[in-house]
Amino acid sequence: MSNPSLRQTLAPWLRLLGRRRRRLQVGALLLLATVASAIGLLALSGWFITATALTGLLLAAGMAASLDVYVPGGGIRFFAVARTVARYLERLYNHDSVLRLLADLRARLFAVLAGLDGHSLARRRASEWLNRLTADIDTLDGLYLRLLAPPLVALLAILGVAGFLALFAPMIGALVALPLLLAWAWLVLGQARWGLVPSRRRVASLDRLRGQAVETLQGLPEWIAYGSLGRQRTRLEAEESALYADQWRLGLRSAVGNALVGLTVSGTAVLALWLAAAAHQAGQLSGPVMVMMPLALLAMGEALAALPAAFTQLGASLAAAERLNALEAAPRAPLGGDQTLAAGVPELALEGVTLRYPGALTPALCEVSLRLAPGERIALLGASGAGKSSLAALVAGQLTATAGEVKVAGRPLGALSPAAWREALAWQTQRLELFDDSLAANLRLAAPEAEEAALWRVLALVELDNWAAALPQGLATRVGEGGGLLSGGQARRLSLARVLLRERARLVILDEPFAGVDAAMAARIAARLDAWLEGRSLLYLIHQWRDAAPLPGIRRSYRLVEGQLT
Template sequence: MNETGVITTLRPWLRHLARRRGRLAIGALLMLLALMAALGLLALSGWFITATGLTGLALAAGAAVTLDVYVPGGGIRAFALTRTLARYGERLYNHDTVLRLLADLRGHLFSVLAALDLASLSRRRASDWLNRLTADIDSLDSLFLRLLAPALVALVAILALSGFVALWAPLAGGSVALVLGVAWVWLTFGQARWGMAASRRRVTELERLRGRVIEHLTGMAELETFGALAEQRQRLDAIEARLREDQRQLGRIAALGLSLGGLMVGLAWLLAFWVGATLWEAERLSGPVLVMIPLAIMALNEAVMALPMAFTQFGATLAAAERLNALEAARVAPGDLATRRLPTAGPLSLQLDRVSLRYPGALKAALADVSLTLAVGERVALCGPSGSGKSSLAALVARQLRPDSGALYLGGCAVEHLDEEALRRRLAVLTQDTELFDDSLAANLWLGDPQASEAALWQRLDDVELGDWARELPHGLATRVGEGGRRLSGGQARRVALARLMLRDPGLVLLDEPFNGLDAPLARRLAARLDQWLEGRSVIVFSHHHEPEAQPLPGVNRRVTLPDQG
């Protein structure tokens, strides 16, 4: 990848960093302060020790000389204290900054994932999306802390030290700038290019390994049953072998970079010492300064040696940025005219005009030339067998999918032209899957209406016959429901989802198998209560059953059969 491509790939993430430019600048200054204090400490110590030794020799020879030990002694203590405090403050402050950046990036990426349509989400497993949200974002934390800031600080230190040396020996200063400048270019751009392929492969193989391990663990019984366990382990072994090889290659590249960095720093101080010795011999440079210059250059090892390892792994950061950029590009964005607003109250009409939809790679269309009209305030039961496209139709109305052809109109407006906030506020969908988060019962209910009072929460729990159960819980509404609601039974989780839905005030309600998993008597009682809540709203109830007595449906006006798309 060329330099333009690298900048284009990283530009969105550099913009995110720029939002905290103040903290990043302070962090970089702390890094520079710690490094300059280290340089000053070693340089002044070398000067002071040499000056003290030469003064002692002169006094022993009977010469009348003086040396102020208080100023350099105080300077050494000041540099030592500054280095310690700056290093501690830099670590504390920069890691806090990086944690804030990670929170920003994860929040942003979660919003991107939430905006992906179902077709995009279905292409990958949940573990793959989790990897994007964690591992890829973690790879980007090196962008500031291990790449940009250390490289910039090292470059500033090289230029500053070269200028400092040039005050006594211009030729030595120029030599230091040339040698260490070449070293800096190689240890950043050179190491990044050399390790690019292996570090990018390593990220890909790690993702593949995670996916295979999850497959292995979740499908172990099936693999064992069909005798495929050994083959699956061989695949894992092959991936691990490739990872080890890439890791060895990256280790060799980083080790060479470290060796080269040490060699170039050594060459720089050797050249400076040689030039200084020549000047000393010509009595144009004092002995303490002659010692101070190479010692100051040696202190640059601290800055230079941090570069090879980080830039050798630059390909991993770039690959993570590319994958996250691809997610940004796949995000479903509203149309250019997505400014139409729905009425803030009252039922909504819905019209589907010859809508067709086919999922990528599917053998058949999910929907083919489907037309449907739902009048204002009407309740329709949309029935059909599995695979007839009921859930796909609901996703189209919710704009989680885009039709391949045809049009959808909600409240007389084309769905793709509707304001996002207005659409989410006026449309309520109860899907077949019950989505609960690992949080309190109250927090899961407040997703329906964040402004709802606790009294309203209890009322809706009573409506779904969970109020008495919730009151007996040790922590009441504060009880955590577990990941995916696993601490609840399937029926309880379904009723919590119904209670959450009833906290909203939509104009159109889509209910996909609303009483799935509930026994018939309970379903009939809930249907009666739900019927009251649905008064004055437009409703579509999706059901596998064609017979009215097969499943209670809340007060539908008519039934429409959706044919099997096969």
């Protein structure tokens, strides 16, 4: 457990927990108070019941005897109430702390994802990113409540009970401490080691199973059309069987840990009773103290009960931390400077830019040089896969050039602050980034503070205003995931309307803005775009001229062929 790789894996997340150190310390104290109250309740109850019984026997035998019932009775009530209150406050406080930690974890991961470059984002499927944001974060959010506080509290409880018993009989305190500490060591170290491989494998299987299930549902028509659904179901069932097998192994090993807790607690209680009875017979201990000792040890079950399941699953937490650490080490987007842009439209220049995706046989772009003067409009033509979208991603700062440099206003793009470049750029991507939300919410991604009048204005520019006004819910109408409730042309025009909300944009990239739009409508929209583009630079990406609307003002055009500019 002291393996350096373990420390390195968890170090970033422990530092994140350290930001709320005081809150976590209070939560651990509440957990300790709960365990201490349980121990005190059982121990004092055993002492009081025995003392009362012995006093009654003495009185029945005609002997003089007395017992102050008020102090121990008040103590029992105190421990009973304290245990209930401490348990309630501990659950309330610690779960609130976990929710705060969950927010910290998700905020950190979102910040990491937002800073990744396009290469890193493209390497994983949507289902994998979903797993990082949900399963991996949910695994790590229990780091404090399952793996840090409980073993510490259990160790303190063992030392506290052993020390308390040693006040009456040092030998008994030492002899019961030894098996309890050995059991604690196994539950923390042994269970973690025993469950490391299957818990890691279970997380990987669950990740693959979720991804395959999502892909099966998304591609269901194709699976059915090509008669491959049976083979895909077989693969899913095989993955599911492997997952269940590891869950069974982990469940069995957790059960062994739970059995060890029961045997250790019961065994130490019997040991303490035997030793205390011998000491009582020798006149070294009173009868009530003799009964109190094993009952105090029986309460240790509450302190140890949470350890087997938590540490058997430690491998899952390590695997989640390793995957999230890998994301932080992934290449970042080139934007990261602190320079701002001066007023006016900046010049854009690509100087000998080469872009090669990891593992690709050929470069996506090869020594591309291009200059876009302030206010100029340039068309870039090319077939699918020629490199147009890659060039746009380079300009947007989502990719880093393998060689060469992208400059804005004579400065490297990476020197600009992300906020400055985002404010200056408006980009309609080839993929329509529409979310399962309302028309208004999808538009306001470009301008969160935009008033409703501005939304209707840009919808009118792309001829969607009459259609939207006729909808029962108007701008509150949901568009479906990826714009699935819209036609292809409507989705394309909605994404173009979102670009038109970017009033402060000085450089505009339009990637196939009229795909799926009939020629007459595209020509009308292109005429309106001419006025909006006045005073802005434009990079116009299209397949070929005959498929494009006649966008006015374009003076130069280039063609990309297999990543090379002609």
